[in-house]
Amino acid sequence: MGRKTQGELLKHVLLERLMHYYYFLGERPGEDSPETVSSGQIAKFLNMDDTLVRKDLAALGVRGHPRIGFKTHEVLAAIRNVLGFEKTNKAIVVGAGRLGGALAAYSGFSKCSLFIVAAFDSDPQKQGSVLAGTVVQPMENLEAVIQRHNVRLAILTVPADPAQEIADRLVRAGIRAIWNFAPKALVVPSGVVVRHEHIVAGLAELAYHLKNIAEQET
Amino acid sequence: MGRKTQGELLKHVLLERLMHYYYFLGERPGEDSPETVSSGQIAKFLNMDDTLVRKDLAALGVRGHPRIGFKTHEVLAAIRNVLGFEKTNKAIVVGAGRLGGALAAYSGFSKCSLFIVAAFDSDPQKQGSVLAGTVVQPMENLEAVIQRHNVRLAILTVPADPAQEIADRLVRAGIRAIWNFAPKALVVPSGVVVRHEHIVAGLAELAYHLKNIAEQET
Structure with a gap:
C-alpha cells in the first residue's frame, strides 16, 4: 500500500494471494469434485498465472497428487496454518460510522x-x-476493554484528524496490529504492524485505463 | 489483488504508489516549504525506500532541481496527467448499502x-x-442513466450473488471500468478492466504478524 519497501511488499502480496486461494477453495460454486483442485482451476478463476499458483502452493509445502491435483483440505489447512487461523483473533472497531458499520457487518471475517x-x-x-452484535461504547472504555479481552487487533475507521492519537492509545493499551482505514499514514513503534487500506489507491488503475480508452477513441 | 499476472501486478502497484504521492503532496500538514519536496521526505512519510521514490519520479518524467528537490506542482501535474485527472470521470454506485454509502460519502474522490x-x-x-447527493434509483433505470450521462466507471457494492449478472448489464450499457467491492471475481470482456477490492485480503498480513508474535511469546 505504498508504505512498504519492495521486499516487504512482495511478502504482503504473497499473503494476499493466500487469502484469495483460501476464499476461492472455501466457496467454489457448482464444482463436481470439491475434494481436489488443480493449480489451473485456481489460476483460471482468479485470473492469474498458473506458474505463480504452483509456486505459491509449493512454498506452502502442499504437494500435488498425480492425476488428481491438490487435495482441497490440505491446501486450506496449510493456509490456515500460515495465517494463524487455527487461533481466534479478537478485534475491536474504533469508529462506528458507515465504513465501520459495513466492516462490522461483514460475515466473511469468521472464516x-x-x-x-x-x-x-x-x-x-x-x-x-x-454494531457487530455489540453496543458501541465511549472512547474512555478503550484501554479497559483491550486489556480485559486481551485484544491485539484494532480496525480503525475514524477520520484522519484523530487517527494518530488514537493509534498511540491503542498501542499503549496492547494492540499489535492496526487495520487502518483512516486516510492518514500512522507512525507506530516496531513490533506493531499497520495495514493502511488507502481505498482510493484502487482508483488509480481504473482511472489510468479510462484515460487510455479515451485517448484511443479520439 | 490476486487477479493479475506478475507483470500487470507491478504496473498496478506503481499506479497505486502514484496515488499515494498525489495524496501526500496535496495535503502535507505543517510543512515549511510546500512548494518543493525531496524524495526523502516522500519516502519517510510513506515509509518507503528513497530509491524507489526517485525511480518512480524519474519514470513520471519529473526532474529534480539542485538543492531544492522537486517542485510540488510539477509532480502533482505529472501524476494528474498519467492518471487522467484533468478530465472528470463520471461514476455510478450500484448497491446502496452501508459500504456503498460510505464510499459515496467519501470526499476524497473529487481530488x-x-x-x-x-x-x-x-x-x-x-x-x-x-446517497452522494443523488436519489437512489431502481435497477431498471441503470442502462438509461449510463447512456444518458455517458458513464464509463461503476462502483459495485452489491452481494456476491447478483454481481456477475449486474456486471454483464453494466458492460453491455457501456461501462469500461468496474470497481468491484462485491466478494466475487467477475468475468468481463477484454477492453473492460475490473479492480477487485477484496477487503479481507488485507487481513492476511495482520493475521500473519499476530501469529508470529504469539509464537514468539510462547
Missing part, C-alpha cells in the same frame, strides 16, 4: 477466525447503538 | 476528478433515499 468483541465511537449519538 | 452521478439499488426500501 478467518476474526471476531469483533467491541466497538467504540467518540460521538455520543452513536454510543449505545449496536 | 481525483471522480464524480458520482447516480446510485442504484434493487431494494425498494433504499430507493428514494439520498
